[in-house]
Amino acid sequence: MATPSGSGKNRGPIVDPGLCRCCRSIKKCRLLTAEYLWNGEKEIYSDMFMDCFGLLLSHLDGDSKECCICAACVSRLRDACAFRRQALQSEEVFLSARLETKQGLETKILLEVKQEPPADDNDSMGADDVGMGEPDLEEQDPKSEPSASDPSDADYKPRRNKKPGRRQLLAKMNKLRDKLDHMMSATEAVAPKREKIPRAKKKESLDHDNMMYNNAVTIVQNSYVCPFHNRISNYYCYYCKDQFVNPIELRDHTLSHDPKELFESMMENKKIPKIDITRIDCRLCPDKIDDIDTFKRHITNTHGKIIYPVDNEFLKFRLTSNNLACTECNSVFPYFDMLKKHMIDHFGTYICDMCGACFLEQNSLRTHIKSHNKVEANFPCEVCGKNLKSKYSRYLHVATVHEKKPTVNCYKCEASFLSYAQRNKHLIEVHGDKRTFPCKLCDKVYNRRKTLMEHNRRNHLKVYRHQCDLCDQRFYLPSRLKEHMATHTGERNFRCEFCEKSYPRLQSLQEHIRSHSNDRRYKCDLCNSAFTQNGSLKNHMKSHHQGYDLDTSFS
Structure with a gap:
């Protein structure tokens, strides 16, 4: 099924599943004949095959599921086209260098010709000789050569001047000029066929990220847009990392910071920031503006700021307390993490070569790639022997369970707690927070936002990342997958301590134990x-x- 990946900012359809015409794998693919946008440049993969290899693929007008190319093959095709451009550019530079060398040699010869040869005893030429015409360059000097009739010098051979004469230099110069003219004519015949545009495009591509970065800095520093960070559906101040649930409180708090002093220095590795554009307006004048493109024209024409001709300097959101609408296609989502996942359809330019997954940021892609090469690592607690999944998890376990250190901080004061439940109780009693989080898709209510998000991902988003290798079933937790594998292997690892019965699943064992306790x-x-x-x-x-x-x- 082909689904568009954007409306106003169309980045081309995605077919899932589709048959890749290059490796015959069946996975999420792109269409060979559709137009996509990558690093600010448009690309059509069937045209790239023709330009790079002279290969015309057949039957591209049929079923879209059979006219596809997967992300891994797209990456290899891009590399091939880039290598072809590199080879053409290198050949062009090589020919230019050869021509410059020849031109330099010709100039050197001309300079040598223009210099007058110094006068000496063996070869002297007065001013009158120049006016009378050129002398014979091979003429012997009678003062320096003995007579051939002298018997003592019978074997003597006339000696020529060691320095080349003017006619010899002119002959060499003419010969080099002929070679140079031949090379220049050959280069001019080839040069129109060579693509000089890719070099310009490469320079433009190299500068594209800097232009986006400079635009983002100019817009944030001169408007009231609100940059922010997020984790799940919590919002964090871009400057001081304070946490907020209500976006109105986030915007009011952000106004206390001066973006001209902080924003440019805090952009991590020129990473594309997330921006709330609920309020834009101009900081330099009283004009009210509610559109980014309008603000770009205003800041350029009215205040003389430099805005480069690039788009999508940041991810744009309009944060609200309830349903969130996509700024690109107006689709509505109940939670921010669902909206952020949807934004990949519009701006997902980082693609995993192994599975075709798309991401908004390069760091997210790197983290995802590590999951393909993931090695099960256990970090056992030295006190109780419990295995933890990371060093940080082990640190939290030891600090909270064994050392009783408060590691959960209140984001509204300096208090710390041993658990999130204690912090939530503190937020209700001290700060007056309403710590009830109802699900907007069903009637469930939770007292922790994290628990609500887990419910949402498991029951509504169906985020089942753990798939059985022997059947098509997927599971939310790896422990559920491990229990499911017992149905294939016949293992019954969960044994009742009161009788001899055993079960493949822990839940089945727990239900059985109730029969012994009469629960x-x-x-x-x-x-x-x-x-x-x-x-x-x-x-x-x-x-x-x-x-x-x-x-x-x-x-």
């Missing part, structure tokens, strides 16, 4: 019968209370 938590509202398992209650309702709507009574 009859599932009660019938009609006859007060109680059961240890939910499945037993449902069977009871079907057999004893037929016609009763189970969905209205049990979830």
Whole structure:
């Protein structure tokens, strides 16, 4: 199914799944004949095949699922085209250097010709000789050569001047000029066929990031846009990292910082920032402006600031307390992390060569690539032996569990706590926060935002990243995948301590243990019968209370 990756800023359709015509893999692909935007340049992959290899691919007008190319092959095609351009540019530079060398040699010869040869005893020429015409350059000097009739010098051979004469120099110069003219004519015949545009494009590409960076600095420093960081659906001040849940509080707080003193120095590695454009307006005059393009024209024409001809200097958002709308296509999302994930469809320029996943930032792509080469690493606690997934997790475990150090800080004061639950209680009692987080897609309510996000990712976004190698089932947690693998291998690793029964899943074992403890938590509202398992209650309702709507009574 081909889905567009943007509306106003169309970056080309994505086909999932599609057949790659280059490696025959079936995965998320792009169309060979569609136009895409990469690093500020447009590219059509079928044209790139023709330009680079002279290869005309067939049947590109048929089913879109069969006219595709995967991200890995796109990367290799780009490398091939870049290598071709590099070879052409190197050849052009080589010919230019050869011509410059020849021209320099010709100039040197001309300078030598223009210099008068110094007068000496063996070769003297007066001013009158110059006016009378050129002498014979091979003429012998009678003063320096003995007579041939002298018997003592019978074997003597006439000696020529060691320095070349003027006619000899002119002959050499004419010969070099002929060679140079031949090379220049050959180069002029080839040069029009060579692409000089790629060199200009390369320079433009190298400067593109700097132009985006300079635009972002100019816009933020001269407007009221609000840069910010985020983690899940929490917002953080770009300058002091204070945490906010309400975007209105974030905007009011950000006004206390001066962007002209802080923003440029705090842009990490010229990384594209996230900007709230709920309020833009001009800081230099009272004009009210609610559109970035309008602000660019205003700041250039009215205040003489330099704005370069590039777009997408940052990721634009309009932050609201409830539903969030995409600034590109007006799609609405209940949570910021869902909106941010959607923005990849518009601006996802960083592509994983192994799986085709797209990302907004290069750092996110690097982190993702590490997951392909992930090695299971355990960091055991030296006190209790528990395995943690990272050094930081082990540090938090030791600090909170064994050393009882408060590691959870309140973002509204300097208080610290041992757990997030204690901090939430502090926020309610001291700061008057409402720590209830209802799900906007169902009727669930949670007292922690992180728990709500976990519920959202598991039940509504269906973020199942752990797939079984033997079937198509996916799971949210790796532990659930490990339990599922037992259904393929027949292993029953969860054994009851009260009897000899064993189960492939921990949940099945826990339900079984209730039968030993007589924990009859599932009660019938009609006859007060109680059961240890939910499945037993449902069977009871079907057999004893037929016609009763189970969905209205049990979830």
